[in-house]
Amino acid sequence: MNKEQFKALLAKPVSTKQVEYEGQVFHIKSMTEREGVEYELAISNKDGDIDWSKARRAMLAAMLVDDQGNKLVDNPDELGSMELALAEFLWSECRPFARGKAKEVDDLRKKSEEVQG
Numbered sequence: 001m002n003k004e005q006f007k008a009l010l011a012k013p014v015s016t017k018q019v020e021y022e023g024q025v026f027h028i029k030s031m032t033e034r035e036g037v038e039y040e041l042a043i044s045n046k047d048g049d050i051d052w053s054k055a056r057r058a059m060l061a062a063m064l065v066d067d068q069g070n071k072l073v074d075n076p077d078e079l080g081s082m083e084l085a086l087a088e089f090l091w092s093e094c095r096p097f098a099r100g101k102a103k104e105v106d107d108l109r110k111k112s113e114e115v116q117g
Contacts, residue, residue: 016069019093021086027065028094035062036098042076056091063094 001009016029031039042058045051057076064072073079079087 015097016065017093017097019090021089026090026093027067027069028063028090028097029065029069030097031062038062056087059094059098060087060090063098064090 014030014032016027019026019028039058039062043051043055054076057079060079060082061071061073061076066072
């Protein structure tokens with residue numbers, strides 16, 4: 001890959017997909033590298049450990065967009081009143097689409113569960 005090809009890759013829009021839940025269509029977009037870092041920082045406490053109380057809302061806030069690609073919420077806390085079944089469905093759709101982040105989060109959760117018994 002040369003420099004021009006790499007710059008073209010960087011200019012490529014992020015991927016999006018549509019999912020449907022009870023007749024409602026939702027748009028999910030993959031994270032940029034910057035958004036991935038912001039997500040990691042948003043769900044980490046001062047010691048660098050994952051704060052599971054923030055993980056789902058932070059991912060949904062980063063990845064849920066309207067049909068024009070604009071984020072649906074500005075603050076993850078806005079999602080706190082969302083019906084749990086909808087939140088779990090959307091999170092299950094977002095996690096694989098987040099690629100590396102979902103695997104890292106799953107691995108960390110498994111380790112955390114093993115430690116807690």
